[in-house]
Amino acid sequence: MSEIAQHRIETAHVRRSPRYAIFIVVGAALGILAALVLTFAFGDGDATSSSTNVTYSASQVFGFVCLVCIPAGIAVGAVVALLLDRRFSRRTRAVRIDHERVDVSFPDEA
Numbered sequence: 374m375s376e377i378a379q380h381r382i383e384t385a386h387v388r389r390s391p392r393y394a395i396f397i398v399v400g401a402a403l404g405i406l407a408a409l410v411l412t413f414a415f416g417d418g419d420a421t422s423s424s425t426n427v428t429y430s431a432s433q434v435f436g437f438v439c440l441v442c443i444p445a446g447i448a449v450g451a452v453v454a455l456l457l458d459r460r461f462s463r464r465t466r467a468v469r470i471d472h473e474r475v476d477v478s479f480p481d482e483a
Contacts, residue, residue, distance in 0.1 A: 379474045388465040391457045400450020404443040411438050 412435040421428045429437075 377476045377478075379476075381472050383470045383472050384467050385470050386465045387468050389461045391454045391461070393451065393454045396450040396454035397447050398450075400446040400448070400453075401443050402446070403450070404446025405439060407446065408435060408438040408442040411442070 412431060
């Protein structure tokens with residue numbers, strides 16, 4: 374058995390980064406909450422539309438408002454994550470990394 378060791382010290386830059394998926398999910402949840410508030414704050418129940426003469430239920434109105442509020446919430450969450458990522462990128466720090474590689478070879482067994 375023979376060992377070959379390679380040893381070197383490197384420098385790497387480390388910084389914090391936000392988890393984008395969490396910000397997007399929270400933005401979507403806030404979009405749903407905003408759609409719920411908008412549906413019942415400005416809706417007057419099962420009213421008839423003046424342009425189409427169709428009566429929409431509160432759940433239909435909620436669905437229509439969700440089509441706008443959820444993507445808007447996702448966009449706001451993503452922008453907040455990008456702004457935080459930009460701010461954290463200024464706080465990088467250099468760290469030393471001890472990189473060691475050991476190759477072990479065994480003689481052929483016959």
